[in-house]
Amino acid sequence: MNGQPNTRLSDLFGLAGWSKGELARLVNRQAAAMGHPQLATDTSRVRRWIDMGEIPRDPVPRVLAVLFTERLGRVVTIEDLGLVRHGRVGKQRGDGGVEHPDGVPWAPERTAAVLTEFTGMDLMLNRRGLVGAGAALAAGSALSSAMHDWLHTDPTLNADAPRVHDPLHADPAGFDRYEAAPIGSQEIEELERSVEVFRAWDASRGGGLQRKAVVGQLNEVGGMLSYRHPDHLQRRLWGVAANLAVLAGWMSHDVGLEPTAQKYFVIAAHAAREGGDRPRAGEALSRAARQMVHLGKPDDALDLMKLAKSGGGEEALPRTQAMLYTIEAWAQASMGRGQAMRRTLGIAEDLFVSDKGDVPPPSWMQMFDEADLHGMQALAYRTLAEHEAPAAQLAQRHAKEAIELRAKGRDRSTIFDYISLASACFIADEPEQADRYARLALVSMGSNSSHRTWDRLREMYRLTTQYAGYPKIEDLREEIKHALPKTGRPGGGKWVQA
Numbered sequence: 001m002n003g004q005p006n007t008r009l010s011d012l013f014g015l016a017g018w019s020k021g022e023l024a025r026l027v028n029r030q031a032a033a034m035g036h037p038q039l040a041t042d043t044s045r046v047r048r049w050i051d052m053g054e055i056p057r058d059p060v061p062r063v064l065a066v067l068f069t070e071r072l073g074r075v076v077t078i079e080d081l082g083l084v085r086h087g088r089v090g091k092q093r094g095d096g097g098v099e100h101p102d103g104v105p106w107a108p109e110r111t112a113a114v115l116t117e118f119t120g121m122d123l124m125l126n127r128r129g130l131v132g133a134g135a136a137l138a139a140g141s142a143l144s145s146a147m148h149d150w151l152h153t154d155p156t157l158n159a160d161a162p163r164v165h166d167p168l169h170a171d172p173a174g175f176d177r178y179e180a181a182p183i184g185s186q187e188i189e190e191l192e193r194s195v196e197v198f199r200a201w202d203a204s205r206g207g208g209l210q211r212k213a214v215v216g217q218l219n220e221v222g223g224m225l226s227y228r229h230p231d232h233l234q235r236r237l238w239g240v241a242a243n244l245a246v247l248a249g250w251m252s253h254d255v256g257l258e259p260t261a262q263k264y265f266v267i268a269a270h271a272a273r274e275g276g277d278r279p280r281a282g283e284a285l286s287r288a289a290r291q292m293v294h295l296g297k298p299d300d301a302l303d304l305m306k307l308a309k310s311g312g313g314e315e316a317l318p319r320t321q322a323m324l325y326t327i328e329a330w331a332q333a334s335m336g337r338g339q340a341m342r343r344t345l346g347i348a349e350d351l352f353v354s355d356k357g358d359v360p361p362p363s364w365m366q367m368f369d370e371a372d373l374h375g376m377q378a379l380a381y382r383t384l385a386e387h388e389a390p391a392a393q394l395a396q397r398h399a400k401e402a403i404e405l406r407a408k409g410r411d412r413s414t415i416f417d418y419i420s421l422a423s424a425c426f427i428a429d430e431p432e433q434a435d436r437y438a439r440l441a442l443v444s445m446g447s448n449s450s451h452r453t454w455d456r457l458r459e460m461y462r463l464t465t466q467y468a469g470y471p472k473i474e475d476l477r478e479e480i481k482h483a484l485p486k487t488g489r490p491g492g493g494k495w496v497q498a
Contacts, residue, residue: 004053008082009064013050016071020046023067030063039063055083065121075121075260079114111270115241116222118263119248122215137262140292140300143285144307147266151273151281151311182227188236191221195243196363202251203367204411206450211251218244238275242268243364246284253291256451262288269311279320282312283364286327293327294452298334305331319361322351323368326376333380336387341380348373371405374398375413378420385427395424412453415444419456426463434463435472442483454484 013023024041031039036059048054055061061083068076078084194217201210221241229237249264265288272280285308292301305328312320325348332341352373381395399421406414418441425434438460445453461480467473 005051006049006053006082008080010050012068012072012076012081016068018071020050026067027060027063030067031059034059034063034066036063049083065117066124069121069124073125075118075125075263077114077117077121111267111274112222112225112241115245115267115271116219116226118267119215119219119222122248122260123212123219137259137292137295137297140289140297140303143266143288144303147269147285147311148307151269151278151307181224182229183224183233183237185233185236188233188240191217191240192236192243192363195240195247198244198247199363199367200409202247202254203413204409206251206254206412206453211248211255214244214248214251218248235275235277238271239277239280242272242275242277242280242284245271246287246364249284249287253287253294254450254452258291258295261291265291277362278311278313279316280362280364282308282316282324283320285311286324289327289331293331293334294455296334298331301331301334302328317359317361317365318351318355319368320365322348322355322373323365323376325351326373326380329380330376330383333383333387336384338384338388338391341384345377345380348376367410369405369407371402371407371410372413374402374405375417375420378402378417378424382420382424382427385424389427392424392428396421396428399424411444411446412450415441415450415453416456418444419453419460423456423460423463426460426467431467431470431473435476438476439479442479445483457484 016023018026021043024043024046027041027046028039031037031041039060041056041060045054045056049056056064061078061081064081064083065076065078068081198210198214198217218241221237221244225234225237225241228234245264245268249261249268252258252261252264265284268284268287269281272278272284285304289301289304289308292298292304305324309321309324309328312324316324325344329341329344329348332344352370375398378395378399378401381391381398385392385395399417402417403414403421406417418437422434422437422441425431425437441457441460457480461477461484464473464477464480468477
């Protein structure tokens with residue numbers, strides 16, 4: 001106990017709307033259901049947790065995480081509640097510095113535990129039909145500040161450090177316990193193949209249909225990581241964890257679970273660094289940056305991109321660096337910085353063509369090909385066209401190139417290309433062409449479960465307003481409204497009649 005209020009717990013307690021007596025009774029009831037009938041919490045003890053910063057002993061933090069997760073309908077971890085003894089929110093360290101918010105970065109030995117706890121809570125929400133809305137995104141600058149020094153250190157320096165037993169560590173509540181056991185290279189190969197299957201499904205159908213399966217697989221891998229394998233196997237297992245965490249984050253972003261997505265991207269960066277793959281850690285953070293641009297926070301995205309590019313290290317292949325620059329260019333376009341955007345895209349093009357392919361790209365970069373390069377250029381120019389209308393012509397050219405080059409199975413990307421192309425045509429005052437490509441986008445949507453496609457359709461719908469008197473465009477507007485959900489969604493805006 002430090003005598004200072006636990007602001008994290010206090011904030012979440014206020015959101016939950018319980019009285020202190022109600023929470024005490026709920027803790028006792030939930031603890032009994034979890035096999036701890038001897039627990040006897042009262043109102044005064046709850047008051048000490050919130051007002052005096054007292055951290056209760058296990059299993060109370062786990063019980064509280066379950067209760068708040070169920071009450072708020074989003075993942076709430078022990079860290080979120082401020083109930084981990086290794087640090088407190090805003091607490092001053094002995095060296096005069098301030099500990100980073102949100103437990104980022106956490107201690108290396110806690111990465112697997114954080115991963116397992118978070119996925120377990122996420123699965124519990126899935127099972128009970130709840131959604132992960134209501135949490136706040138961490139600002140890009142806050143994440144960058146917290147993770148900069150950590151990402152730039154050599155993870156191998158910790159490899160030979162003694163494994164310190166954490167007396168507070170316990171199996172996360174709310175999901176099945178995983179018994180840690182050794183696995184071999186064959187099992188890891190099967191896990192790596194499963195990542196490719198999930199990745200292909202996501203590219204084709206969107207994140208909604210397979211998100212739970214990916215989160216479940218990641219939860220299993222977190223359990224495997226609690227057993228110390230030989231270094232070469234442990235690194236590969238961390239690589240699987242990083243790839244699955246990125247997919248879980250991307251799928252969560254795809255269905256509008258934005259704070260959940262951001263947490264997975266941070267977990268992925270931690271896992272990649274644990275496995276010694278700094279370029280993978282940088283790419284994971286670039287996903288968080290793309291998320292920020294999509295949500296209208298390009299300044300936060302630029303903060304994250306600085307960290308992603310510098311943290312990726314010199315091992316990053318030219319194609320990987322090119323991909324990072326296209327995201328930076330999109331953020332610049334969102335801010336109307338046309339000159340900076342064009343310069344950044346020029347760097348991306350040069351890097352892309354300089355990659356001779358003599359070094360095979362990692363599996364997570366195989367999705368970024370020439371079609372993706374043109375697709376990102378189209379998106380950047382289409383975004384800039386909102387500030388500089390002539391940019392719409394270049395957006396059209398790149399979108400057409402992307403569509404021509406798209407490989408089979410990249411259905412979601414093709415939809416984005418059509419939407420970029422149609423939007424650019426509307427901005428360029430070419431409604432007939434815009435109508436054609438917009439209808440191709442609608443036809444292509446099919447069973448796609450990507451909420452991001454709906455967001456971009458909404459943006460395209462906004463551009464149709466000035467042509468509302470055209471009979472063909474009026475029909476198109478009706479078709480778009482029919483294709484879009486009429487209610488709000490977690491993490492996103494609601495349908496607005498223009």
